[in-house]
Amino acid sequence: MLQKSFAETLGTFALVFCGTGAIIINQESGGVVTHMGIAITFGLIVMAMIYAMGEVSGAHLNPAVTLAFWLAGRFPARSIPPFLISQMFGAIIASGLLRFLFPANALLGTTLPIGSEMQSFVLEIVLTFLLMLVILQVSQGSKETGWFAGLAIGGVVLLEAMFAGPICGASMNPVRSLAPAIMSGHWEHLWLYLTAPTLGAMLAVPCHSILKTPVTIHPDPTA
DSSP, X not given: OHHHHHHHHHHHHHHHHHHHHHHHHXXXXXXXXXXXXXXXXXXXXXXXXXXXXXXXXXXXXXXXXXXXXXXXXXXXXXXXXXXXXXXXXXXXXXXHHHHHHOTTOSSTTOOOOSSOHXXXXXXXXXXXXXXXXXXXXXXXXXXXXXXXXXXXXXXHHHHHHHHHHHHHOOOOOHHHHHHHHHHHOOOTTHHHHHHHHHHHHHHHHHHHHHHHXXXXXXXXXXX
């Protein structure tokens, strides 16, 4: 478990450092990274960490993913606390380092809704639902492994960040939003980014079960 927890810490650190770092550097450089660059950064770092850490811990990198795997019966309850603590620790270290590097940046990549809270709440539910559904469909057990898993999951992150990021931030990950909020002091919409991704990931589990249920075709007795 120590090795798995270390992998989750490193993987989540990389995700938050590169993803929110791209947001910060885009602000600091006057938009050089661009919104497309930010979306690509998130997608690529998720893909890279799945290939790097998938065989060790499954590369969950996200408390909502861990809880959804548990709900699906593919992850032991006893492993939930060390995974969540490791993910939170890695994210906070990343945001702390970014605060050290960019002390004048007010938000540090904090996720904030552009429109209403309800609009972003629904968007985050749907985005995380789709992401988790893909994860469940392409993963092996509770591990996001395989030649195409990283490409598929990273691609979904990139896609959703690309079109929904300008409105809701496309967090899809409670610790990705928690760590910058802690370091910047912007807590005002944090509840949204803690609850909506978790709910969205949970909703993907029964849909995955339906898709995986074998369909028995009975022969027509009159034929």
